[in-house]
Amino acid sequence: MSGRETVLVAMSGGVDSSVAAALLVEKGYRVIGATMKTFCYSETPANGRTCCGLDGIMDARRVADHLGIAHYVFDMEESFGRAVMDDFVAEYVAGRTPNPCVRCNSNTKIPDLLRRGRALGADRIATGHYARIRQVTGETAVLLRGVDDRKDQSYFLWGVPPEVLDHLVFPVGDLTKDEVRDRARALGLSTAEKPESQEICFVPTDDYTDFLSTRLGADHPALSPGRMVTAEGEHVGEHGGYARYTVGQRKGLGGGFGRRLYVLGVRPDRNEVVVGDPAGLARGEVTLGDLNWLAPSPAPGERLHVRLRHRAALVPAEVVERGGSELRLRFDSPQTAVTPGQSGAIYRGEALVGGGRIR
Amino acid sequence: MTEAMLYLDHAADTPVRPEVIVAMTRLQEAGVGNASSVHGPGRAARGALEEARERVAGVLGAAPREIVFTSGGTEADNMAVLGRWRASRRGVVVSAVEHSAVRGPAAAAAREGAPLTILAVDESGRVDLGALDEALREEPGVVSVMWGNNETGTLQPVAEIGRRCAAAGAAFHTDAVQAVGHVPVRVDEARCSLLSLSAHKFGGPPGAGALFLRDGTEIEPLLSGGGQERGLRAGTSNVVAAAGLATALDLAVGQLETEAARLGTLRDRLQARLQAELPDLRVHGADADRLPHILNVGLDGVPADVLIASLDVAGLAVSSGAACHSGGGEPSHVLMAMGRFSDAVARFSLGWSTTEEDVDRGAALFLDVLDRARAAIA
Numbered sequence: 001m002s003g004r005e006t007v008l009v010a011m012s013g014g015v016d017s018s019v020a021a022a023l024l025v026e027k028g029y030r031v032i033g034a035t036m037k038t039f040c041y042s043e044t045p046a047n048g049r050t051c052c053g054l055d056g057i058m059d060a061r062r063v064a065d066h067l068g069i070a071h072y073v074f075d076m077e078e079s080f081g082r083a084v085m086d087d088f089v090a091e092y093v094a095g096r097t098p099n100p101c102v103r104c105n106s107n108t109k110i111p112d113l114l115r116r117g118r119a120l121g122a123d124r125i126a127t128g129h130y131a132r133i134r135q136v137t138g139e140t141a142v143l144l145r146g147v148d149d150r151k152d153q154s155y156f157l158w159g160v161p162p163e164v165l166d167h168l169v170f171p172v173g174d175l176t177k178d179e180v181r182d183r184a185r186a187l188g189l190s191t192a193e194k195p196e197s198q199e200i201c202f203v204p205t206d207d208y209t210d211f212l213s214t215r216l217g218a219d220h221p222a223l224s225p226g227r228m229v230t231a232e233g234e235h236v237g238e239h240g241g242y243a244r245y246t247v248g249q250r251k252g253l254g255g256g257f258g259r260r261l262y263v264l265g266v267r268p269d270r271n272e273v274v275v276g277d278p279a280g281l282a283r284g285e286v287t288l289g290d291l292n293w294l295a296p297s298p299a300p301g302e303r304l305h306v307r308l309r310h311r312a313a314l315v316p317a318e319v320v321e322r323g324g325s326e327l328r329l330r331f332d333s334p335q336t337a338v339t340p341g342q343s344g345a346i347y348r349g350e351a352l353v354g355g356g357r358i359r
Numbered sequence: 360m361t362e363a364m365l366y367l368d369h370a371a372d373t374p375v376r377p378e379v380i381v382a383m384t385r386l387q388e389a390g391v392g393n394a395s396s397v398h399g400p401g402r403a404a405r406g407a408l409e410e411a412r413e414r415v416a417g418v419l420g421a422a423p424r425e426i427v428f429t430s431g432g433t434e435a436d437n438m439a440v441l442g443r444w445r446a447s448r449r450g451v452v453v454s455a456v457e458h459s460a461v462r463g464p465a466a467a468a469a470r471e472g473a474p475l476t477i478l479a480v481d482e483s484g485r486v487d488l489g490a491l492d493e494a495l496r497e498e499p500g501v502v503s504v505m506w507g508n509n510e511t512g513t514l515q516p517v518a519e520i521g522r523r524c525a526a527a528g529a530a531f532h533t534d535a536v537q538a539v540g541h542v543p544v545r546v547d548e549a550r551c552s553l554l555s556l557s558a559h560k561f562g563g564p565p566g567a568g569a570l571f572l573r574d575g576t577e578i579e580p581l582l583s584g585g586g587q588e589r590g591l592r593a594g595t596s597n598v599v600a601a602a603g604l605a606t607a608l609d610l611a612v613g614q615l616e617t618e619a620a621r622l623g624t625l626r627d628r629l630q631a632r633l634q635a636e637l638p639d640l641r642v643h644g645a646d647a648d649r650l651p652h653i654l655n656v657g658l659d660g661v662p663a664d665v666l667i668a669s670l671d672v673a674g675l676a677v678s679s680g681a682a683c684h685s686g687g688g689e690p691s692h693v694l695m696a697m698g699r700f701s702d703a704v705a706r707f708s709l710g711w712s713t714t715e716e717d718v719d720r721g722a723a724l725f726l727d728v729l730d731r732a733r734a735a736i737a
Contacts, residue, residue: 006672032672072668118735119665120672 006030007169008117009126010109011063011071013056016172017128018063018191019180023171024126025067032122033064033071036109038080039202062190076112083107085202089215092208092243093222095268096341099156099357100200106159106292114164124167129153131352132173133165141165143294143352148176155310158345158355159292209244226271228253231264231280239273242266247339248281282334285320288327288344288356295353298322298346305347308337308358314347327356366676367721369560369710370509370537370653376562376607376711383564383603394596395585404598411598411605415569418612419554420545427570427588428601432536432557433460434581435570438592439532439553440503442578444468447500447530452476454486454504454515455696460555461503461534462692478504483647484513484697491520495527502531506538506549510693510706511644512653514542521550530576536560536568540611541619541650552576556608558600562711563607567600611711622709623651625718629707630654632722637729643699652709657694657701661732666703669732675724678706 009021011033024031035057057073064071084103091098110125117125130146131154143165146152160168172180184192203211213223223241230236237254239245244252249263253275262281265274286306291297298304298319305314306329315335321328329344338358345355386407392400394408409423416423429435441464444451451473453465469475476494479487486504494502502524507514517533524531532553535544540561546554553576558567572578572591584593611618633656634640641657658666667679691704707721 032668034668070668070671072671073664074668075662075664115735116665116668119661119732120669121731 004028004030005124006032006120006122007124007126008032008034008113008120008122009171010113010128011035011060012128012197013059013063013191013194014128014197015184015189015191015194016130016177016180018060018189019175019183019187020126020128020171021063021069022067022183022187022189024169025069029124031067031069032117032120033060033067033069034074034113034116035060035071036074036076036080036113038076038104038108039085059191059194066187066189074112074116076108079108079112080104085215088208089212091341092212093216093220093268094341095242095266097246097339098341099343100202101156102159102343105156106161110157110160110164110168114167117167124169125164126169126171128172129157129170130173130177131157131170133168133170134351135166141168143168144173144350145347145352146170146173150311151177153310154347154352155307155343155345158294158343158352159290160294162292162294165294209241212243221271222268224271226273228273228275231274231276236261236275242268242271242273245273248337278336281336281338283331283336283338284334285328285330286317286335286338286344287359288329288346289325289359291325291327291354291356293354295348295351298327298348298353304353306331306355307345307347308335308339309342312337326359363674364676365674365717365721365724367707367709367713367717368676368678369713370706370708371678372559372565373562373710374712375559375564375603376610378610379563379603379607382606383599386602387599391598394598395587404596407602408596408598411601414605414609418544418608419571420547421571422574424589425546425571425573427572427591428596428604429568429570429592430566430597431568432458432534432555432560433463433568434592435555435557435568436460436503436532436534437464438570438578438581439555439572440464440501441468442581443501443530443532443553443576444471444473445579446577448473449500450474450476450494450497452478452491452494452499452502452529454478454480456480456484456486456508456510456513456693457503457505458509458534458536460536461505465503474499480696482697482699483644484508484511484693485647486515486520488516488519488523491523495523495529498527499529501553502529504531504533506533506535506544506554507542507650507653508644508693509537510653510691511655511697512537512649512651513644514538514648514650517549517551521548524552525550537650537653540608540615541622541652543615546571546573553578558604558607561607561611564600564603567597567604569604614711618711619651622713625709625713625715626651626654626707628715629709629718629722630656632719633725636726641699641701643694643697643704654707655704656707657699657704658729659702661703661729661736663703665732665736666705666729669728670705670725673724673728675721675728677721677725678708679704 007029011017088098113125130151132144135141145154222243228237228239245263261275264276264280302319316332317329346353392404394404412423412426451468478490530552534555536557539556552573554571559565582593643655
C-alpha cells in the first residue's frame, strides 16, 4: 500500500505494551500486534481465568481493536518451555536462583519475535520495555537504560542477541510509568489502570516452590528436608528443601537461633543450606558466566557499573579478569546481593554493555 | 490491509448475493408481521414463511412440513443429534471428522449418558463402512455423518451410509452445510432422516438455517415456548431470514451444474499452481471425491500461527482448518483422524464471486508469503 515501515509489537495485554503500540500508530508506522502464548494454556480449563496469559490475550486484542491494528497470537509454548521453564527448574535443582525474564527475553521473546516479524514482512519489532535504543546512522545501535530510573528494565535485556539491536524499538523507554498511564488514559485504552504484572508469569500462585513441586514431584531431593549448617559446619537446624532458599534470604529460616541468620549459600550435593551472620554475605568480587555483549566488551582495568538485581542500585566496579567465557569484576565496596544464577548487567554510562549469569 | 483483501474463505462465509439482499430488503420494508398472528399482517408473514418452506422442500425433494427453520447450521445439528438422543435414548454414532456443531451435541449427549461411537475415517477422510456396520448392530438412535467436509471438502458415501442406516432402522443425519449449493443434495438419494443446512454458505444471510426432519422421525425439541415450527422450534419466526435462505438456495441450485464445474476448474487450477511450485505440498482428500470449492493443503517448515498471520498481513483471507477454531494452535481433528500431519494447513475455499484472476492472484500471494515465512523461520 504505502511505503510505511511495518513494526511488529509484542502486546502482553499490559499497559506498557499497549501504550507502546499506540505510540507507534501515532508515529505513522504500520503496526501489527502479537501476543505470545508461552505456557499452560493447553493445561488450563477453558473457563480458567487464573492463567495470566488468557486474560492477557483478550486485553491485548481489545487494545489492538481499539487502535485499529491487526493482532495475532503466536504459540511459543515449545521454545518457552524449553528455554525458560526447564532452565528455571534445572537452576533451582543446581542450587542457583534463576532469572526467567532474562532467559525469556534472550532466548525466546526477542529473537522469536524478530523471526516472526520478518515472516510477516516487518523488519522491526517493538516491546513495552522501559529501555531505549540509540541509533546513529552508520553505527550499530546502542541499548540505553530507560529514563524512568525506578522502572528501568534494561537489566532484563543483557542477553538478547546483539544482531537484533538494529531492529528493536522501545516506544515507552523515553517515558516514566506515570506518563505511560496518562497516555493510556488519554487514549482511552482499556488497560490503563491494570496493575503491574507479577514477578514470574508462569507461577500464578506467586510461590515458585509450587511450580517446582509440580515439575519435580514433592519428594525430589531439592524439595526434601535437610540440614541447616553454619559455614563452620555447626548443625543449627533443619530446612524444608534447599530449592526453597536463596542467598541473602532471611525469612522462612525459623526462629530460636538467638540471632538473625541469613542464607549464605546452598549445597545441593549434600542437601545443606548454609546460614550465618549478614556479614557472611559480603562479597568483594563477582564472576559472571554465559556472557553476552551488546557493545564492545570491557577489558581488564576498565571501570564500569554492574547491576546485580532488578531495581538494585548500580554498583561501581572494575574489570579484574576477562576470560573467554567468564568475567571477574571487583566492586568498589563489598556487596551482599551476589546470588548465583541471577544476572549481572554491565553498564558503561547509560549504555548496557552486556552481562552474564552470576557464578 | 482489509481494503485490498483477497477473499478465498467462502466456506467460512460467502457474500450474500445481491438478489437476496433485494428480496430481503423488499420484504423487510413491506413490513412483516408475526407469522403466528391471525390478523392480516400475520397472514402475510405466514404466507412468506410457508412459501420459503415450500421452496426449500422442493429443492431437497422433501415435503414442506418436513422443513424446520432454525438459526443456522449449528442449531440444526444440535436438534438432530441431541434431539434424537433425547427422543430415542439410544446410542449416538458420529464420524471422526464432523464439524464441532455435531461433535458438541454428541459430547453433550454422552454426558447425559448416551453411548457414543466415533467412526474412523481413511486417509482421505471417508468413513469406514465396516465400522459403521458394527456400530449399527448396537441399534443407535442417530448416525451423523456429514455430506462434505468443511475442512477438506471430502465427500462421504452418503447414499451408501443412508442405505445401511435404513436397513438397520437407524435415523441417519447428515450435516450438509458445506454441500448444499455445491453438489446436488436430495434427501431421498441420501435416504437420510435428518439433514442440516445453513444459508450463509450459499449466498444467504447468516443466522438462517434449516433442518429437514423426515415424517415419522421423532426428536425432542431444544427450545420450548410458543408452538412455532410445529412445536419443534419455539420462537418468533424470522420470516425475512427464511425468505433470504430460500431465495439464495434457489439461485445456488439453479446455477449448480455450471457453477460447480466452474469452481471445480478454478480449484484444480489453484491446486496445480501450488503443486508446481511446492513439490512437498500435501493435498488433503485428493484421493476422494471432493466438494468443488474447497482445497486443503499441508506444509512443513512454517508454524501455523506464522502462516495465518503472514497471509492476513499480505491480504489473503484463507482459513487454517475450520474458521471457527482459527487463531488457536489446536491441531485439526479432521486431519488427525485422517492421519495427516503438517506444520501448517491452509484451506482455500471459492465461491460464487470468485474469478479466475482471484485464484491466480491467490496462488501468487500464497507462494510469496510462504517463501518469505520459510526463509525467516528457518
